[in-house]
Amino acid sequence: MTYKSDFYVFDAEKPVPVTIRNYTKADFDELIGIQSECFPPPFPSELWWNKEQLTNHTELFPEGALCIDVDGELAGSLTGLIVDFDPLHPNHSWEEITDNGYIRNHNPEGNTLYIVDISVRPKFRKLGLGKLMMQAMYQVVIQLGLDRLLGGGRMPGYHKAAEVMSAEEYLQKLIAGEKKDPVITFLLRCGRTPMAIVENYLEDKESLNYGVLMEWKNPFKQ
Incomplete structure (x- = not known):
């Protein structure tokens, strides 16, 4: 199943053409470059995508390997299994x-x-591309008849509040709109809902290694 969708986003008042599609081997160098921009030093470069990983994405589950072009320039990617x-x-x-x-x-x-x-x-983040790619992956969930989309979200703001509240209390304040978090609030805006908080999800000092499992349920499988 090949995915390709062409439409426009707005940069201020200017319509800009975008395409969401499956990424291929021809995109690998650019995808690694995007990782380097998103996770600059001191983030270790060995944790950026490598070509073996990207090859597996495109060969084992190409439907879950999506990218987005903005006016012909590769601007981001979303990967699943x-x-x-x-x-x-x-x-x-x-x-x-x-x-x-x-x-x-x-x-x-x-x-x-x-x-x-x-x-x-980073230069494209004001265009809402992450949310658009997430919505495209919801369409993949429906097309394949799966129960849900799921993933763990970091809580990079939690380390600032950890002395006065638990991870669960921090999450509840995000849901109540009393606090904002760059990752969890973004996922809420994408239609994802919290399922569980997981300890030692990812080595991440800002989140104190916590992750929040964020779910989107297939509305046709309830």
Whole structure:
């Protein structure tokens, strides 16, 4: 199943053509470049995408390898895999559920499209491209008849509040609109809802290693 959608976004009052499509081998160098812009030093460069990972994305689950072009320039990507997920046993780490980004555990018979990564070039972030790619992946969930889209969100603002509140209390303040967090608030705006807080989800000092599992349920599978 090939995905391709052409439409416009607005940069201030100017319509700008964009395309969401599956990424291919021809995009690999640019995708690695986008990672370097999104995660600059001191973030370790060995944690950016490598070509073996990207090859696995395009060969094992091409439907879950999406990118977005803005006026012909590659501006971002969103990557997923299918897993068999049990909501009654939600605990896992990013590394184990995504095979550290190599997705060799992709299960075509699974029930959940799991988000591995989303990246948008900083200069394009005002255009809402992340939300548009997420909506495109919801369409993939529906097309494949899966139960949900799921992924773990960092809480990069939590370290500033950890002395006075638990991770659960911090999340509840985000949901109540009393606080904002650059990742969780973005995912809420994309239509995702919190399922569970997971300890030791990802090595991340800002989040104190917590992750919030954020779900979007297939409305045709309720």
